[in-house]
Amino acid sequence: xxxxxxxxxxxxxxxxxxxxxxxxxxxxxxxxxxxxxxxxxxxxxxxxxxxxxxxxxxxxxxxxxxxxxxxxxxxxxxxxxxxxxxxxxxxxxxxxxxxxxxxxxxxxxxxxxxxxxxxxxxxxxxxxxxxxxxxxxxxxxxxxxxxxxxxxxxxxxxxxxxxxxxxxxxxxxxxxxxxxxxxxxxxxxxxxxxxxxxxxxxxxxxxxxxxxxxxxxxxxxxxxxxxxxxxxxxxxxxxxxxxxxxxxxxxxxxxxxxxxxxxxxxxxxxxxxxxxxxxxxxxxxxxxxxxxxxxxxxxxxxxxxxxxxxxxxxxxxxxxxxxxxxxxxxxxxxxxxxxxxxxxxxxxxxxxxxxxxxxxxxxxxxxxxxxxxxxxxxxxxxxxxxxxxxxxxxxxxx
Ligand SMILES: Cc1ncc(COP(=O)(O)O)c(C=O)c1O
Numbered sequence: 001x002x003x004x005x006x007x008x009x010x011x012x013x014x015x016x017x018x019x020x021x022x023x024x025x026x027x028x029x030x031x032x033x034x035x036x037x038x039x040x041x042x043x044x045x046x047x048x049x050x051x052x053x054x055x056x057x058x059x060x061x062x063x064x065x066x067x068x069x070x071x072x073x074x075x076x077x078x079x080x081x082x083x084x085x086x087x088x089x090x091x092x093x094x095x096x097x098x099x100x101x102x103x104x105x106x107x108x109x110x111x112x113x114x115x116x117x118x119x120x121x122x123x124x125x126x127x128x129x130x131x132x133x134x135x136x137x138x139x140x141x142x143x144x145x146x147x148x149x150x151x152x153x154x155x156x157x158x159x160x161x162x163x164x165x166x167x168x169x170x171x172x173x174x175x176x177x178x179x180x181x182x183x184x185x186x187x188x189x190x191x192x193x194x195x196x197x198x199x200x201x202x203x204x205x206x207x208x209x210x211x212x213x214x215x216x217x218x219x220x221x222x223x224x225x226x227x228x229x230x231x232x233x234x235x236x237x238x239x240x241x242x243x244x245x246x247x248x249x250x251x252x253x254x255x256x257x258x259x260x261x262x263x264x265x266x267x268x269x270x271x272x273x274x275x276x277x278x279x280x281x282x283x284x285x286x287x288x289x290x291x292x293x294x295x296x297x298x299x300x301x302x303x304x305x306x307x308x309x310x311x312x313x314x315x316x317x318x319x320x321x322x323x324x325x326x327x328x329x330x331x332x333x334x335x336x337x338x339x340x341x342x343x344x345x346x347x348x349x350x351x352x353x354x355x356x357x358x359x360x361x362x363x364x365x366x367x368x369x370x371x372x373x374x375x376x377x378x379x380x381x382x383x384x385x386x387x388x389x390x391x392x393x394x395x396x397x398x
Contacts, residue, residue, distance in 0.1 A: 014129050018358040022342060026352035032384040034306075035352040037178065037324060037373040038245040040380055044291065047242055050283035054276035063275040066263045067095025067251065071278045074285035075236075075251055082210070083221040085229065091256045094263050095278060097270045099208050099237035099250035100126060102262075105269060106204055106233050106252050107134035107170075109261035115169035120155065122327070122359030122366065124178045124206070136170075139163045140361050143180055145329070149311075149319050153182040157191060164195050170202040171195075173222060176209040179327050179359050179371045181320020183217045186225075193225045202258075204233045208240045208250070209323035211292045214300050217321040223253070230255050233262075238277075240324075241295070242284045243375075247277045299324050302374040302381060309385040310372065313392060324375045327356070331368045333396065338367050345370070349396060350387045 022035035042048075066072075072089035079087045087093065096102040103126065111117065111134040119127050121140045131138040141163050143153045171192065175184040184192075196203050205222045213219055223232040237250025250273075252262050266272075307317050307326055316329035335341040338355035346352045356369025374381060 010132055013132065017125060018339070019125065019354050022346065022352045022354055025343065025346045029347050029350060031346045031350040031352045032376075032380060032387060033352045034372040034374065034376070034384055035354045037375055038239075039243040039375040041243065041375075041377045043243045044284070044287065046287065047244070047280045047284040051247075051276055051280035054279035059276045059279055061275065063095075063272045063278050065267045065272050066259075067093060067273065068275065068278040068282070070282035071095055071249075071251075071285070074282040075253065078285050079234075079253060083224045083234075085221075085224055087253055088256070092259050093251055093253050094259055094266050095249065095251045095273050095281075096266050097248040097250070097273045098239060099206060099235045101248075101266065101270060101273075102235045102237070102250045102252040103127070103172075103204070103206060104130050104133060105262050105265040106235065106254070106258075107131060107136065108265045108269075110134075110202060110204075110233075110258065111136040111169055114167060116165070116167045118160075118163045118168060118171040118201075120173070120177075121361060122179050122356070122369075123172075124174055125358050127172050127174075128361060131172075137167075138361070139168070142365075143177075143182060145180075145318055145327070149317055152321070153177075153180045153318070155188075160192070161195060164199040164201065166199075168199055168201050170204050172204050172206065174206040176207075176212060176217075176219065176320075176322025178209065178323050179325050179354070179356075180318065181323050181325055181327065183213060183219060183322040186218075186220045189220055189222055189225060193222065193228055196231055197227050200231075202231050202233065203228060204235065206235045208235070208237050210236065211241050211295055212299050212324055213296055213322045214303065215321055219322070233258060238281050238284055241292075244277075247274065247280075249273050249277050249281050299374070302376065302378075305378070305381050306372065306374045306384065309388045313388040315370070325371050325373045327369055327371050329368055330370050336367055338370055342370055344396060349391055351384050 026033040072093045076087040076089040113135040115136040117131045117136045203222045210219045233254040239245040318327045342355040354371045356366030357363035360366040
């Protein structure tokens, strides 16, 4: 019998992803899965064709470690068009296996033991473990929910300032935001920018929902603000914009020195992202502007389909301005434990959602919340709406 327990202390603190548990529960109960955020509809035909052509043309071997030239050129071109900044595709872009790998490669490239990383919460669940894996200590700043369904999530300026000190290495920012649907305003970003400059801090921004915006909201990229070009890592990817979460193609755009470090970590972690799918990425980034309008409008229709059904069923919804999630308040059900609420919802109503506590470092902060996603075909959402309609008829108390 071995006498050592063999496991890393870092990993012993990680819990299993509740999001993936909910996906398993959804399969078990034949439920509509509105938990894990991936689309159940087709990706654009043009990009599937580009992927097929790349495989047929024998693009089968390792791409250049930091990314195929065609994709890096396309990313640089689009950053110029969308963010108005000039990026050198040879020196400032690293293509990774999804934005997930871009984030952990960045944190491993910039953090030392004892560094602190500021994270807004509720947060996308990878950021906490990512910071721990990179040796940094996460420091959380609360996003406060709006009072009514038309208000915005906000943060307290003084609380944010208190989170910055001489140990702060970076702030992780996700806009449009998962799970709240918040889109940070230019004024908020300028305030964060001022703190980054004052405390000499790096901004690491996850912008994978940048094209999924509602109600005339504008996406502002941190790197485009005065003073941020040299202290921002912009992370993005194909998963959400082109509905291909399984392709695993994402990227980090950063100043040359930081890119060199990210490239080294990326090389040792994964060598490279899938070569033929990077070629398809170059085709995706060449789609016309109309594609992005249609994408956002499609999600707007889905949001406006699901939200009234949730409200009717008794959930208080926080209206998202971007991304494809609705965060809800379940206190109207008298529920005090989000996890058992979500388990009952999946087993008795047949709709899977994510318990709010998975988005907070202190689970107690999310006990009255549950998140739904709406990256689903009309028929799937209709099935969810029909099932949610059973709640008022007593299904949830069964
Ligand atoms: C905020 C955020 N970042 C990153 C990811 C993962 O992106 P990728 O598929 O590019 O790794 C997700 C997926 O849900 C997400 O919501």
